[in-house]
Amino acid sequence: MRVIYAGTPEFARVALERxxxxxxxxxxxxxxxxxxxxxxxxLQASPVKQLAQAHGITVAQPRSLRLEGKYPEDASAAQMAIEKARADVMVVAAYGLILPAWVLQAPRLGCLNIHASLLPRWRGAAPIHRAIEAGDTETGVTIMQMDEGLDTGDMLLIERLPIGPEDTTAxxxxxxxxxxxxxxxxxxxxxxxxxLTRTPQPTEGVTYAHKIEKAEGAIxxxxxAEVIGRRVRAFNPFPGASTAMRGEAVKVWLARVESGTVGGVPxxxxxxxxxGIQVATGDGALCLQELQRAGGKRLRAAEFLNGFPLEAGEIFDPPAGGEVA
Structure with missing residues (x-):
């Protein structure tokens, strides 16, 4: 079977390697x-490109696949490459470009997508982040027959995976x-x-995993505390949960929700x-266990406090605090 592969980040590189x-x-x-x-x-090549080049595979990097879009010359060149490949199927994983109808129909068996959620939950760009942020206890992978909708195609294979209480997006x-x-x-x-058997997605339970914005990391x-803790895990490694103390930006990479009633203002x-550093929230407390100053390394709380001492009673800045570069 001849397979065209479309993908960009590390998630996609793993499947191509398989x-x-x-x-x-x-x-x-x-x-x-x-x-x-x-x-x-x-300029840096994507993980998928690096793997493809290591195996001597032809690589195309169009800015668009729309023949009548902003970069028609890119789309036309990609169309020629796809036709020349004479593929039976295209496999797509976190590619990053919309596939128009001509691409979906080009291979004999169409295009199969590797989607990191239990469809129809978490259609869209950031299913892993959003599942953790929402407090889901399980997720999984759906192999889907692609159509022109946003992750709306028929399901071909699906397998579940538990989300542990300490899981991060990484x-x-x-x-x-x-x-x-x-x-x-x-x-x-x-x-x-x-x-392969095609199963239409259920019409109930549809949610959308919108793209992660850097500003969402602000604590x-x-x-x-439970909500903040989930966001710390969901935004690790990108964009990182951020706060500030005395005007200096601090990122929080690891935190534990503390049980029991606590005093203090958020x-x-x-x-x-x-x-760790125990901080009051709107409901409960969060123990910060791994932190990073601007320009510094990620440090466990004890090491962080050696260079940035904190006293009980000090208050972290509101969400308008700066970001760690």
Whole structure:
């Protein structure tokens, strides 16, 4: 089976690696154009492109696939590459471009998407973040037959995965990427012998995982500790939960919700020691366990306090506090 692969970040790289290990023929990879990254802001190839180049696979990086859109020359070149590939199917995972009808219809078996949620819950751009933020206890991967809607296509395979109380987007991402790679190999093996069954998505339970904005990381201490704690985990590694003390930006990477009734106003430091920094919230307290100053490293609370001493009674700044660069 000849497979065109479309994807960009690490999540997509894992599945491509699995397809190559399973010896599927991949004549073409589509991925996002190189982007500036790092302190020097040098152009950097996506993880999918790096893997494709390491295996000598042809790579196309159109800015758009719309033949009548802003970059018709890119779309036309991509169309020629897709036609030349003579693929049976296209596999799509976190690609980042909308696929118009001509792309969806180009391969014999259409386009299959690896989606990191239990559809129809968390359609959209950030299903892993939103599942943790919402307090979901499980998620999973859905292999979906793509149509022109936003993650509305028929389901082909689905497998559930528990979300642990300490899971961050980073830790859950890695498990879902591994699961997605395994499921897409299974789906293509079934498709090769005509064994895939299409199931329409339920009309109830639809939610949308809107793109994560950097401003969402700002901690609002008037919220319940449980809500803030989930956001700390959901926004790790991006954009990171942020607050400020004495006008200096601080990011919180790890926190534990404390049980019991606490005093103090929201954002007030209740105690600060080697076990963490206990902060009052709108309901309950949050123990900050790993923090980062602007320009510094992530540190456990004890190390952080060595360079940034805090006293009980001090109050973290409201959400207007700065961001850590």
């Amino acid at each position: 397809l190559l290990a399973a010896r599927f023929e991949v004549p073409l990879v589509l991925t996002q154009p190189d982007r500036p990254a790092g302190r020097g802001m040098k 830790s859950l991402h890695d498990r879902l990427a591994d699961l997605g790679g395994r499921l897409i190999v299974e789906a293509l093996e079934m498709a090769a012998c005509g064994g 609002d201490w008037t919220l319940p 954002g007030q430091v209740l105690s600060a020691g080697s076990e």
